[in-house]
Structure formats: C-alpha cells, structure tokens
C-alpha cells in the first residue's frame with residue numbers, strides 16, 4: 001500500500017518518536033473528550049464481556065468505542081487486558097451495535113443525501129489524477145472539518161507512505177498475514193521496488209489515470225505488493241469512493257462508478273463514513289467552493305454493502321498457521337468480490353454434502369467395494385499383455401494339439417484369450433522342425449567335409465590358456481520325448497576333436513504360422529556329444545589338470561549348466577577317475593569338502609554338517625594375494641588310498657542338500673567344493689627336484705544348477721530365494737572368470753561378491769592356476785533357452801571367442817487343412833457323407849436324392865424334410881441332428 005498522506009503519517013506512528021508523539025496526541029484527545037458513560041461504549045464492552053474493565057479503559061481515556069480502535073495493543077495489555085480479552089474487544093468493535101447511533105449503518109436515504117455532497121470532493125481528486133488513501137481518523141467524522149479533510153486529501157495525493165501495523169484493528173490481520181512477511185513488512189515491499197500495493201488492492205489494473213479512489217480506514221493500507229486476496233483484510237474498516245470512470249470490481253451497485261468490494265463491507269467503515277456523510281450534509285456546496293476547491297462536475301456514489309458473515313465469527317484464533325488459514329480464507333469471498341470460492345484442497349466432509357449427492361457417492365463406493373472383493377476372490381492368474389486383436393481359433397494355430405490336456409488346456413477353456421509358449425509350439429510342430437534340423441545336419445556335414453577342424457596348436461584350442469571351456473551334451477531322455485513330445489536340438493559337428501556345435505532354435509514368427517529355425521553355431525575347446533563316455537570326457541577335459549596338479553599347480557574344474565543337465569553326473573565320473581590318477585603321484589593327499597548354501601558354508605566331511613565361517617587369509621604382502629578366503633574350521637581329511645577317497649566322495653555327496661525340482665528329481669541346491677591337496681612330504685618331489693611337485697591342489701566345483709523363472713514357478717518362497725542366491729553367486733563367478741580369461745587380475749570386489757567366489761579366490765587368482773569349465777547342456781527343445789544361455793556364458797569365458805554363427809532358416813508356412821463346410825459339399829461328397837453316416841444307416845437315402853443334390857441343398861433341409869427322406873420319424877430326426885452337428889463342428893474350426 002503505497003498511499004499515505006502527511007496527515008495520516010501524523011496520526012499513525014512509524015517510529016518510536018512518532019509513536020510517542022502519537023501517544024501524546026492520544027492524551028490530548030483523551031483530555032478533550034474526557035471519560036464518559038457513553039451508551040455505545042457500554043454496549044460494546046457488554047458485547048465483549050468487558051464491562052468490568054471499563055475503569056481500566058477509562059484510565060486510557062476511552063470514552064467512545066472509536067477511541068478503542070486508536071489504542072495500541074500494548075496499551076490495552078498495560079491496563080491488564082489479556083490477549084483473549086483484546087480479541088473479544090476487537091470482535092465486538094467489528095460487530096454492528098444498533099443501539100449506538102454512531103454505529104448504526106448508513107441508511108439508504110442518508111446515502112442518497114451524501115452522494116451530492118461527496119460529488120464536491122471529486123474534482124480535487126480528479127485533478128490529482130492519483131488514487132489516495134485517507135485514514136478514517138483524518139476524515140470529517142474525526143476532526144469535524146470537511147474543508148480540512150479535503151485539503152488533507154489533496155496533500156495525500158502527493159505522498160505515498162506505508163503506516164505500521166500498530167492499531168488494534170491490525171491485530172487479526174497481523175496474525176493472519178504472519179506467514180507473508182512482505183505483507184507484514186510493507187517496507188520490504190517498498191525496497192523491492194514493487195509498485196505501490198494499493199494498485200493491487202484496488203484492482204488498479206482496471207483503473208484509468210483519471211480515476212480517483214478514496215479509502216476510509218487505517219487497515220486499508222496494510223497490504224503488500226503481492227496482495228491478491230482481500231479476505232485477509234476483510235475486517236478492515238474501509239470504504240472506497242471512485243470516480244465515474246467505472247468500477248474497478250466485478251460488483252457494481254450503481255452505474256455511477258461505485259465499487260462494491262467485500263472488504264469495504266465493514267461496520268467500522270460504516271461508522272467511519274457516517275459522521276463523514278453527516279458532516280458533508282451540514283456543509284454546503286458553497287462552503288466547499290469557499291475552500292477554493294474546483295468545480296464539482298462528477299458523480300460519486302458510496303456503496304456500503306451488507307457485512308460479511310465471516311466478520312462475525314466469534315472465534316478468531318490468535319495465531320493462524322498457513323495450513324489453517326488457507327482453507328478458512330478460501331471459503332470466504334475471493335479477491336475483489338468474486339464470490340465464495342470452493343476450497344478444492346480441503347476435504348469436504350460428507351456430512352456437509354447434499355443428501356442426494358451423498359447417497360449417490362455412498363452407493364458408488366459400495367459398488368466399488370463389491371467389485372474389489374469379487375476381484376480378490378476370483379484372483380485369476382496373471383496373463384501377459386493381451387494380444388491386440390481377437391485371438392485366432394485353435395484351428396488357425398499351427399498344428400496345435402486341440403485335445404491337449406493339462407493346466408494350459410484347462411486355462412484355455414476357461415479364458416477366451418489363448419497364449420502359446422514357445423515350448424508348446426515346438427512340441428506341437430515337432431515333425432517339421434525335426435525335418436529341418438536333419439536337413440541342416442546333412443548340409444553342414446557336407447560343407448565341413450573338406451575343412452580341417454581346429455588342431456591343438458590353434459589359438460582357440462591351446463591347452464596352455466588359463467581357462468578352457470568344454471561342453472557336454474547329455475542324452476535326451478525317453479520320458480522327455482514321450483511326455484513333452486520333445487526332440488533333440490543340439491548337434492555336434494564332427495571334428496577331430498569336435499569343437500563346434502549347433503543349437504537349433506526352433507521358433508515361430510510373430511504371425512504364429514511361419515516356423516523358423518535359427519541354427520546357432522558355437523565353438524569351444526572341445527564339445528562332447530551324448531554318445532561320449534565319461535572317461536572320454538575326463539581324458540579330454542580333466543586329466544591335463546590332474547597332471548598339472550601333480551606338478552604342483554593349483555587347478556580347478558568347474559561344472560556349470562542348467563539344472564538337470566548332468567553336472568553332478570559328470571563330476572562324479574571325474575572324481576572317480578581323478579582319484580586313481582592323483583594317487584599315482586605317490587603324494588599324500590588331504591581334502592576338504594564343503595557346500596555353500598547361499599552365503600552359508602557347511603562341512604560335508606562331518607556327518608552333522610557343521611557350519612563353517614569363511615575367513616579372509618593374508619597370504620602375503622602382495623596385494624593380489626591378499627584376497628584368500630578359507631573355510632575356517634573345516635575338517636581336513638588325510639586320505640591314504642583311492643578307495644578311501646571315493647568313499648569320502650560318496651558320503652559327502654549324500655550329505656549334500658538336494659531336492660526334487662521340475663527339471664531334476666535330485667537337484668543339487670548347493671555348490672559343492674572339494675579341494676584336494678597333494679602333500680609336500682613326498683619322496684618324489686625330492687627326486688624330481690621340483691619344489692612344488694606335491695604342493696599342487698585340485699579344486700572340484702559342482703555348481704548348483706542355474707534356474708530360469710519357469711523352473712521355480714511352483715517353488716515355495718524359500719526355494720525361490722535359494723534359486724535367486726544360486727543365480728547371484730553364479731553371476732559373480734562368471735564375472736571373476738571373465739577377468740581371468742582376459743588375463744586380468746581379478747579385482748577384490750569381484751571375489752567378495754559371493755561366498756562361492758570368495759572360496760575360489762585362491763584357485764582362480766594364483767598366477768599359475770588353470771581352470772577347466774565344463775558346461776553341461778540338455779538337448780531338449782524345451783530347454784533351448786537354458787542351453788542358449790549356458791553356451792553364451794561359455795563363449796564369454798573364452799579368450800577372443802569367435803563370434804557365434806547364426807543361420808536363419810524359414811520353413812514353409814504351415815497352413816491348416818480344413819474340412820469344407822457341408823454347404824460346400826459337392827453331390828458326391830453329400831452321397832459319401834450319407835453312406836458313411838452311422839455305419840451306413842442312411843445309405844438308402846442316397847438313392848432317393850436327386851443326382852445333383854449339393855451340400856447347399858442339404859443344409860436347407862428341415863427336420864420334416866429329413867423325416868420325409870428317411871421314411872421314419874426317428875431316422876429323420878437323427879439325420880437332421882447329425883447334419884447340424886457336422887455344420888456346427890465345421891463352424892467352430894473356422895472361428
């Protein structure tokens with residue numbers, strides 16, 4: 001609020017000195033008026049319940065209600081009024097007091113009389129071309145001099161000043177506006193260079209320069225530059241008077257440019273204006289002219305609107321926080337009289353809603369509840385994102401077995417949507433896929449005939465690389481073929497040794513009609529077909545490591561692959577064979593055998609399976625050797641003979657945690673780690689002169705099988721957690737091996753990622769370590785994704801692994817042979833159908849039919865016609881039924 005007059009400045013203290021002056025000024029009017037038993041004052045105090053405080057108030061010179069408004073809050077506190085009492089007093093002040101003549105609202109006839117008098121004021125204001133504020137105590141009702149007031153008003157046009165919020169009427173606004181410092185501290189607004197706040201308050205954006213605005217009331221200036229919501233100031237006693245240039249607000253009570261603004265609707269404004277109008281009534285226009293004021297030519301209207309109900313709210317909280325005030329204020333009139341605004345933020349209590357609406361909402365809520373409970377009980381299994389168009393009928397699917405049983409088929413019957421997994425499609429179209437695979441095998445064998453396979457000297461077949469990767473394919477079990485209609489999709493390409501294999505990934509294109517086979521070729525150090533014996537596998541993949549161990553190196557053989565692919569089967573064979581070989585060295589042998597279940601480690605050598613802790617061991621000063629973890633307290637057995645070793649292996653395997661899964665009846669649920677150490681006190685080592693001759697170690701790791709989601713779909717929560725831990729540890733192992741295969745030092749964080757890698761840290765990080773990874777794969781088409789994943793992992797473990805070779809073969813489109821509909825039958829087909837029907841029951845009907853009797857005619861036969869044709873009612877009805885059965889069957893296959 002930028003408008004302020006010198007006169008107003010005098011009456012409203014801005015500083016301590018001014019405040020003292022003000023107090024002095026207050027004393028002077030106290031003396032002038034003197035204490036009296038003004039009935040209006042008594043009435044006011046009675047309304048506030050403060051009659052007893054009258055004497056105290058008198059000590060402050062209060063004789064009339066209006067005097068109270070001029071008091072400072074601290075003055076009232078000085079005489080012993082509490083804050084609550086001050087509030088009561090303030091509320092009583094804002095309420096109308098009909099008994100008091102000074103507080104009675106301006107009557108309509110008075111307004112009409114006041115209007116012409118007020119017209120005389122306007123030229124001065126018009127000349128100034130500035131809106132201004134006039135403190136109501138500077139108006140005629142206050143000092144009794146209209147001419148003086150008008151002079152003051154003229155002066156006020158030149159000055160813009162903000163009064164401090166010191167008056168009693170400011171209290172409420174002060175508290176309400178506490179969260180808006182720029183409003184509370186108008187000086188801040190001034191220093192920020194913002195336009196004078198009255199511009200906003202008066203809607204000055206709608207005022208033209210010629211307009212004049214007179215505001216009566218002190219609080220009218222208490223706004224800030226960001227003032228947008230007058231309700232904060234509704235209790236301000238103020239009146240606006242404008243020129244005929246039109247109203248600045250939406251509501252206009254007269255066509256003379258009067259303003260109706262809710263914050264002008266205040267009894268105090270009325271009380272302030274009434275004496276003003278009374279004075280103007282008494283003054284003659286001549287008197288005004290005598291004051292050398294310019295001619296009166298403009299119409300004025302002062303609009304006093306009915307008071308706002310909110311102003312009568314007896315419970316005005318002392319301090320309102322923002323979250324409390326905002327809804328409260330929003331319920332009131334919006335800025336510039338735009339009417340009551342709904343509070344969209346505050347929840348509407350249902351009790352306040354109209355009954356009809358409430359009932360409607362309640363009914364809707366009940367429907368929703370019922371829907372929710374229905375959904376919960378039905379709890380359909382989740383279906384993947386539905387196809388966009390209507391699903392095709394079974395007949396359109398590529399050779400799906402329509403009579404297939406099982407949960408899938410059941411769900412198909414229940415739901416209209418049909419989802420087909422890759423494996424279902426593979427199994428359903430076994431023949432064309434097998435045919436394609438056979439053709440490819442013949443082709444590739446021919447193509448590879450003249451090409452020499454990798455020799456042991458090749459870079460990918462170098463026995464001296466730290467990581468060797470082998471793949472073993474297990475045979476396809478008869479039960480897989482019988483139960484799942486599965487077929488073999490892994491081909492080993494011949495070679496010496498065989499190093500390449502092809503995975504035939506049988507798929508369907510997106511149309512679900514066109515089969516396609518991706519022949520993915522992989523190359524490893526050695527691949528073993530299902531016909532390869534355990535011994536061959538051992539000789540090719542493990543025996544070199546056994547020899548290396550005997551030479552004193554640290555070696556590791558690791559089985560990796562999906563669950564049920566033959567890891568344990570192969571490892572058993574390796575253990576069996578290596579036991580003999582290791583003892584041939586003549587060294588003493590000791591072993592530890594532990595299993596890892598998640599992050600926990602158990603000793604398999606003791607029957608009660610004690611849990612052991614993995615302890616980090618500082619092996620040396622060198623950084624790379626600092627990460628060695630040993631199973632602290634794990635039993636180390638000295639073994640004297642291969643037989644004893646095999647017995648220990650067998651006992652430990654029995655103790656290992658296993659359970660039946662979808663893929664394997666005896667699936668290992670843990671990683672088994674057996675470390676065989678050759679003792680140093682070996683006579684041979686001295687004979688050979690090699691320090692490490694018997695210091696070697698061989699670590700045999702049989703990993704738990706990798707699981708895909710479908711494998712653990714029916715598992716319990718614990719089992720699923722177990723599977724997740726297994727996969728996580730295998731992932732960590734893969735990371736370590738990748739570092740190793742690239743010849744990099746395995747970083748400490750990679751080891752620490754899982755218990756498995758911690759335990760293998762020593763084996764994997766030794767400078768002279770060698771690792772053989774044997775990837776086991778299942779050949780079944782339904783395991784294609786597993787196999788692909790295992791083979792890809794195996795490829796990444798190889799140094800500079802060649803890119804996998806993918807050959808895509810699109811097979812001819814599979815179109816279903818549909819039986820023609822009866823209406824499409826030729827006369828011959830009609831005859832044939834009739835003859836074979838019910839073992840020739842209707843053969844005689846053929847002779848009664850015309851030679852050109854087509855299917856089109858047949859389907860039009862009514863039941864009566866059929867009876868006529870057959871000669872008997874029972875036969876006729878049966879024929880009719882059978883015909884319509886055939887029609888329905890044909891329709892359903894087309895849908």
Ligand SMILES: Nc1ncnc2c1ncn2[C@@H]1O[C@H](COP(=O)(O)OP(=O)(O)OP(=O)(O)O)[C@@H](O)[C@H]1O
Pocket residue numbers: 473474475530561562563564565566567568569570664666667668669703704705706776
């Ligand atoms: N090469 C093979 N020849 C014959 N049978 C095999 C071969 N490989 C695996 N099997 C058989 O397959 C079944 C599962 O093998 P195995 O238990 O070794 O799988 P796994 O990979 O260890 O499974 P998991 O990870 O669940 O423990 C066993 O009955 C096993 O005898």
